Amino acid sequence: MVKEIERAGLPVVHMCTIVPISKTVGANRIVPTVAIPHPLGNPNLSKEDEKELRRKLVLKALKALQTPIKDQTVFED
Numbered sequence: 903m904v905k906e907i908e909r910a911g912l913p914v915v916h917m918c919t920i921v922p923i924s925k926t927v928g929a930n931r932i933v934p935t936v937a938i939p940h941p942l943g944n945p946n947l948s949k950e951d952e953k954e955l956r957r958k959l960v961l962k963a964l965k966a967l968q969t970p971i972k973d974q975t976v977f978e979d
Contacts, residue, residue: 904916904927904928904929904930905927905928905929908930913930913931913967914929914930914931915931915932915933915963915966915967915977916929916931916932916933917932917933917934917935917941917942917959917963918932918933918934918935918941919934919935919936919937919938919941920938921934921976925974928974929974930971930973930974930975931966931967931969931971931975931977932974932975932976932977933959933962933963933966933976933977934976934977934978935959936955936959942956942959943955943956962977963977965977
């Protein structure tokens with residue numbers, strides 16, 4: 903689905919826990935997340951810390967959307 907949306911001219915960020923799978927399916931902008939059962943959070947954190955974690959991941963994804971790329975790119979820290 904990621905490739906089809908990009909083919910239509912819309913940049914897409916694939917947020918995932920297993921980067922090699924994202925690469926295999928052809929995602930161009932990849933943001934690694936936390937863990938398989940909780941990709942965008944960590945239930946062991948306080949509410950405030952978890953909110954900050956989620957905010958950082960979303961901001962990283964927004965930055966990835968704005969970044970021109972030529973090849974598949976993994977947006978680490």
